[in-house]
Amino acid sequence: MPMGTDVRHAVVIGAGLAGLAAARVLADSFEAVTVIERDALPSTSVPRAGVPQGRHVHGLLAMGAEVFEGYFPGLRAELEQAGAPVWDWGEGLCAVLPHGTPPPTPMGMPIQTFxxxxxxxxxxxxxxxxESVTLRDGLTVTGLRTAGPGKVSGVLVRDSDGEDAIVADLVVDASGRSSRLPQWLAAFGLPTPRTLTVDAQVGYASRTYACPDGQSRPPWMGVLQPLRAPDFHKGCYAIQIENNTLHVTLHGAGGTQLPHDDDDFLAFAHGLRGPIADTITSLTPTSPVRRYARTVNRKIAYDRMDRWPDGLIALGDAVCAFNPAYGQGMTVAALEARLLEQMLRSRRSRMPLDGRDFQKRLARLTAWSWLMATIPDRAWEQARPAWPVKAGNWFMNRLIDTVPHDPKVYTSFSGLFHMTAGPLALADPRTLARVLIGPRPGGSRRIATA
Structure with missing residues (x-):
């Protein structure tokens, strides 16, 4: 059933990054946009309860930064003014890989960390x-408002004053991993969508350190030591961010015990190769150790449902949530907003958005990122992984093992990692030959220690 041609109001559930990006796009097509957030939102840049992962290292990939800059011109300069450094990925990253650390390799790929x-x-x-956007915080969405079979006409909400309904022509669920959309769809008589999960049992422990002006700073802007089944259970990701701060996240897979306190944190760091332990030993902590373990990859197959209500779409972690270790979440949210913009612009004047088609296109958009996250994670999850998983892992491991010894492969892999290049970049015969031949002797096997 069509939603109607008098499109005026959109409601976005969730004021996280996916919700904010969606609201920005919707503001160009709707007369009014209301963003509803369960949390009481802070007036400054501090962590909030609804984003428990916010206390851990986040990375915005180069493609995500490009998309966000397009929607928010001057964003990079504004973040830089707030202290967020900008640096070249190839020059500033110390990548501690299983078979060595690549030397600094200028790539012309600017990265900003915050x-x-x-x-x-x-x-x-x-x-x-x-002007068209209103944000209402401290408000909980309890369900979907309906206007006849198969049509969403708004949301039901509750706050300290009681319950109410908000009428909308389009409802966007961007409420993240806590989304209750499957239960709400059940109220329409729709079957429960299939949910696929891949869990490497990865956990994080993070804290921040002061890097005061005048004190010797690390020679790198970021340290990345990835996990790899079955031998490398421990790793880290550390970045220099605003306020002269070093943000350090230690992570472990396969149920590895994570640190709880100062001594445990240092002991875990000293068990890693690379420079992180020596670096933080000389710095002053500015936060307690904080842990997080909600890292399962989860995909809800809304695209496979035979019926989908008019006036509704879902995006972000509410549909496809990744193990944060791969740093894809924020960039995928930006790309999903771009997909929404493209579909809104391609409609005939004031025609409703085809929600079912949106979910199908979103599934295609996230397919490669899902593979990038779940192929290595399945190696932790399965004692005897299926042959496609084994083949995918073999190729990815061979690629990563070649990176420290071949600047061209390092550059190609970085483009793939940052989504500025697609998987076809690896099909280049020269790159493919380098990977299949494997690491060449005599390359760099440097492990930075300072």
Whole structure:
């Protein structure tokens, strides 16, 4: 049933990054956009309860930064003014890989590092400054409002004053991993969508350190030591962010015990190769050790449902959530917003958005990122992985093992990692030959220690 041609109001559930990006796009096509957030939102860039992963290292990939800059011109400069450094990925990253660390390799790939709360705060200010956008926090969505079979006409909400309904022509579920959309769809008489999960049992422990002006700073801007089944159970990701701060996240897979306190944190770091232990030993902690373990990859197959209500779409972690270790979440949210924009622009004047088609296109958009996250994670999950998983892992491991010894492979892999290049980039005969031949002797096997 068509939603109607008098399109005026859109409601976005969730004021996280996916919700803010969606609201920015919707503001160009709808007369009014209301963003509903369960949390009482802070007025400064501090962590909030609804984003428990916000206290851990976040990375915005190069493609995500490009998309966000397009929607929020001057964003990079604004973040830089707030202290977020900009640096070249190939020159500033110390990548501690199983078979060595690649030497600094200029790539012309600018990266900006910051805390998740800072990015969310700046985007929230930008979005709420839009004349057509209203943000209502401290408000919980309890269900979908209906207007006949198969049509969503708004949301039901509750706050300290009681319950109410908000009428909308389009409802966007961007409520993240806590989404209750499957239960709400059941109220329409729709079957429960299939949910696929891949769990490597990865956990994080994070804290921040002060890097005061005048004190010797690390020679790198970031340290990345990835996990790999079955031998490398421990790793880390550390970045220099705003306020002269070093943000360090230690992670472990396969149920590895994570540190709880100062001594445990240092002991875990000293068990890693690379420079992180020596670096943090000389710095002053500015936060307690905080842990997080909600890292399962989860995909809900809304695209496979035979029926889908008019006036509804879902995106972000509410549909496809990744193990944060791969740093894809924020960039995928930006790409999903771009997909929404493209579909809104391609409609005939004031025609409703085809929600079912959107879910199908979103599934295709996230397919490669899902593979990039779940192929290595399945190696932790399965004692005897299926042959496609084994083949995929073999190729990815061979690629990563070649990176320290071949700048061209390193550059190609970085483009793939940052989504500025697609998987076809690896099909280049020269790159493919380098990977299949494997690491060449005499390349760099440097492991930075300072």
């Amino acid at each position: 805390s998740r709360p800072l990015l969310e705060h700046v985007l929230r200010q930008r979005v709420t400054a839009l």
